[in-house]
Amino acid sequence: MQGKIHNRDTFLGSLAKKLGRELNTQGVERPSLPHRPHHDVMADFNQQQLADVFLEYTKNNLGSLGVSCNKDELHETLTSICTGFNAGKIVVSGDRRLAELQVTNHLKLQFGDVYTWDTDQAHDINIKQAEQAKVGIVFAEQALAESGTMVLHSAATHGRSVSLLPETSVFLIPQSKIVPRMTQATKRLHDKAQAGERLPSCVNFISGPSSTADIELIKVIGVHGPIHAAYVVIADM
Amino acid sequence: MSMKTSDVIFKQRIKEQMQDGFMRKSVANAQERMFTNRQLAADKLGNWDEWRENGMEIRNHVLDNLDYYLHQLSENVQKTGGHVFFAETAQQATDYIENIIKEKDAKKVVKSKSMVTEEIGLNEVIQRNNCEVIETDLGEYILQVDDCDPPSHIVVPALHKNREQIRGVFEDKIGYKGSSDPEEMTRFVREHIRHDFIEADIGITGCNFAVAESGSISLVTNEGNARLATSLPKVHIAVMGMERIVPTFEELDIMVSLLCRSAVGLPLTGYVTAITGPRESNDMDGAEEFHLVILDNGRSDILASEFKDILRCIRCAACVNTCPAYRHIGGQSYGSIYSGPIGAVLSPLLGGYDDFQDLPYACSLCQGCNDVCPVKIPLSDLILKHREKMVIKKITPLAERLTVSAFNYLNASPKLWNMSMKIGGKVAPKVIKDGKLPINVGAVAEWTEARDLPQPDGESFRSWFANRDNDTTSVTGIVKAKVKANKSEK
Numbered sequence: 013m014q015g016k017i018h019n020r021d022t023f024l025g026s027l028a029k030k031l032g033r034e035l036n037t038q039g040v041e042r043p044s045l046p047h048r049p050h051h052d053v054m055a056d057f058n059q060q061q062l063a064d065v066f067l068e069y070t071k072n073n074l075g076s077l078g079v080s081c082n083k084d085e086l087h088e089t090l091t092s093i094c095t096g097f098n099a100g101k102i103v104v105s106g107d108r109r110l111a112e113l114q115v116t117n118h119l120k121l122q123f124g125d126v127y128t129w130d131t132d133q134a135h136d137i138n139i140k141q142a143e144q145a146k147v148g149i150v151f152a153e154q155a156l157a158e159s160g161t162m163v164l165h166s167a168a169t170h171g172r173s174v175s176l177l178p179e180t181s182v183f184l185i186p187q188s189k190i191v192p193r194m195t196q197a198t199k200r201l202h203d204k205a206q207a208g209e210r211l212p213s214c215v216n217f218i219s220g221p222s223s224t225a226d227i228e229l230i231k232v233i234g235v236h237g238p239i240h241a242a243y244v245v246i247a248d249m
Numbered sequence: 250m251s252m253k254t255s256d257v258i259f260k261q262r263i264k265e266q267m268q269d270g271f272m273r274k275s276v277a278n279a280q281e282r283m284f285t286n287r288q289l290a291a292d293k294l295g296n297w298d299e300w301r302e303n304g305m306e307i308r309n310h311v312l313d314n315l316d317y318y319l320h321q322l323s324e325n326v327q328k329t330g331g332h333v334f335f336a337e338t339a340q341q342a343t344d345y346i347e348n349i350i351k352e353k354d355a356k357k358v359v360k361s362k363s364m365v366t367e368e369i370g371l372n373e374v375i376q377r378n379n380c381e382v383i384e385t386d387l388g389e390y391i392l393q394v395d396d397c398d399p400p401s402h403i404v405v406p407a408l409h410k411n412r413e414q415i416r417g418v419f420e421d422k423i424g425y426k427g428s429s430d431p432e433e434m435t436r437f438v439r440e441h442i443r444h445d446f447i448e449a450d451i452g453i454t455g456c457n458f459a460v461a462e463s464g465s466i467s468l469v470t471n472e473g474n475a476r477l478a479t480s481l482p483k484v485h486i487a488v489m490g491m492e493r494i495v496p497t498f499e500e501l502d503i504m505v506s507l508l509c510r511s512a513v514g515l516p517l518t519g520y521v522t523a524i525t526g527p528r529e530s531n532d533m534d535g536a537e538e539f540h541l542v543i544l545d546n547g548r549s550d551i552l553a554s555e556f557k558d559i560l561r562c563i564r565c566a567a568c569v570n571t572c573p574a575y576r577h578i579g580g581q582s583y584g585s586i587y588s589g590p591i592g593a594v595l596s597p598l599l600g601g602y603d604d605f606q607d608l609p610y611a612c613s614l615c616q617g618c619n620d621v622c623p624v625k626i627p628l629s630d631l632i633l634k635h636r637e638k639m640v641i642k643k644i645t646p647l648a649e650r651l652t653v654s655a656f657n658y659l660n661a662s663p664k665l666w667n668m669s670m671k672i673g674g675k676v677a678p679k680v681i682k683d684g685k686l687p688i689n690v691g692a693v694a695e696w697t698e699a700r701d702l703p704q705p706d707g708e709s710f711r712s713w714f715a716n717r718d719n720d721t722t723s724v725t726g727i728v729k730a731k732v733k734a735n736k737s738e739k
Contacts, residue, residue: 046299073515143447213525
């Protein structure tokens with residue numbers, strides 16, 4: 013369904029007049045930028061080096077837990093992370109990559125109360141399950157080494173609430189998907205948009221748990237979003 | 250709250266604010282920290298000026314082609330199923346939003362921090378419809394709970410309050426019983442308003458940058474409240490100043506990188522969220538309805554004026570964090586939601602000289618703000634331009650205009666000037682006693698409030714300068730006399 017546009021002609025007409033010309037809605041080319049410093053950041057780093065920078069930043073600057081493990085160590089790693097955060101209920105994104113890694117099945121055996129985001133259930137049920145969960149587990153599209161950031165794209169099976177409502181967020185990222193910085197992640201979105209694809213309704217760049225410094229500029233970790241975050245880099249993926 | 254936050258006259262406001270010892274200490278401390286963090290982040294990149302030049306280029310290109318990009322943005326929002334309302338005035342924007350509230354019979358709205366919704370006085374409009382509105386950013390929440398105390402900083406709105414004051418406010422207004430520990434108070438607020446996000450009918454946010462190529466809006470935040478406000482309520486309304494737009498995600502990269510480093514000294518804030526339209530048909534969360542309100546409210550007049558450069562602003566507050574005037578008088582002295590150098594330029598443009606004519610004078614023209622601005626806005630030049638404009642429009646006080654006219658008249662004639670300086674030199678020692686004048690008026694009165702006038706010696710500077718060689722007590726006179734004596738000996 014198309015949305016509605018109100019009052020555009022009058023608004024843009026008067027804007028063009030203020031710009032001292034006729035209304036122009038076509039043919040504008042973006043200028044090429046005078047400098048390209050954003051392309052130089054970690055340009056010659058290999059995946060291992062990017063993963064090292066990423067985990068280092070996460071640990072030192074974000075107050076998050078960052079670990080690296082192989083695929084065959086993943087279950088054990090998740091068990092210890094969830095135990096460490098005293099997980100009661102766990103909500104897992106309905107992402108097929110998590111299913112392929114048998115994450116839900118494993119956690120069900122270990123912890124029992126595990127809910128997988130389910131497109132067959134009503135909106136309210138999914139929200140309620142995420143709201144009650146202590147830990148939410150998601151699979152990230154990309155990670156940014158420079159800022160310790162996880163990039164999440166929303167989809168029917170990847171509810172936004174999984175990484176938002178539980179107290180602890182656990183992010184899984186294949187080492188091969190770590191990129192230097194936002195430049196590479198925004199390029200991907202730019203390419204999609206240029207190809208005429210609709211972007212996911214919500215793309216999140218998440219760097220650590222939620223935080224604030226609104227009281228006397230003292231940093232407090234954990235405000236409205238998650239209070240804890242754990243990053244798991246899957247080295248052989 | 251609209252843009253204007255006080256009816257008290259400017260000088261009185263400053264006097265009151267400067268009595269607040271905590272506020273002054275807190276502002277000084279905050280400036281130190283934020284300035285240092287920004288500097289460290291900029292230095293770490295090593296080529297900060299190249300980033301700034303890129304930022305300036307992007308912003309200028311967008312401003313020159315704003316009609317094109319707004320058209321493209323609206324087309325793309327429409328394609329995703331979102332609605333776009335172009336509001337020429339604040340009233341048009343609030344009317345549109347009020348209609349949505351009525352249509353949905355909304356009882357509760359959650360808002361994330363947005364300067365532009367403050368500018369249009371949106372909260373009052375929401376409330377007059379029997380609809381509760383909750384400011385969910387912690388700083389904004391503190392101010393709202395404290396009977397809508399005005400903000401004092403565009404990034405850290407409750408900067409002027411200390412933890413004890415905040416504890417007191419929470420105890421009185423929301424039944425808080427805990428200590429003044431910031432973490433304990435923050436967690437209390439988390440628990441206290443979590444249900445509001447779930448119950449809210451509408452979530453309202455601002456927009457840091459819209460992305461024309463995809464119809465997306467981006468939100469740069471830390472607390473997670475904007476994510477909640479855009480994920481849980483059925484309706485999401487985003488309000489943006491019409492200039493807050495980038496062509497594509499590639500430019501968003503540059504602008505967000507500049508914003509986060511300049512605002513908080515980090516490569517990225519906790520959350521950078523790009524929302525594209527309403528949720529997709531099979532999504533389980535996210536708003537079902539998305540409205541984007543694009544606001545002019547005086548911006549197109551600025552675009553057509555000599556103040557156009559100010560529209561490059563990305564609201565990072567780097568200028569605020571470096572300003573010595575802001576450091577002394579604090580944010581509330583400005584009487585506007587926009588304080589510091591950006592406030593001194595923007596408030597008179599958006600709100601008019603009647604209410605904000607004093608703000609361009611809250612500046613020593615040190616130009617520190619120009620140097621830190623990530624998009625190279627010549628803020629101090631624009632402040633000076635305001636002063637020039639006010640002189641031309643005769644908005645400045647009558648006494649000031651008469652004094653300047655008299656100065657110009659005397660200064661235009663060397664004879665008159667010399668004579669008046671001589672007379673002044675003779676009269677001054679007779680009237681200045683112990684560094685004070687008998688009648689203290691205007692600028693002299695303000696100056697002598699904290700300082701003494703120098704004790705004059707009965708001579709004008711020019712006559713002293715002309716006779717200095719013959720003065721055997723002056724250094725120049727002594728040196729010259731010696732040189733003369735040596736020459737004659739040889």
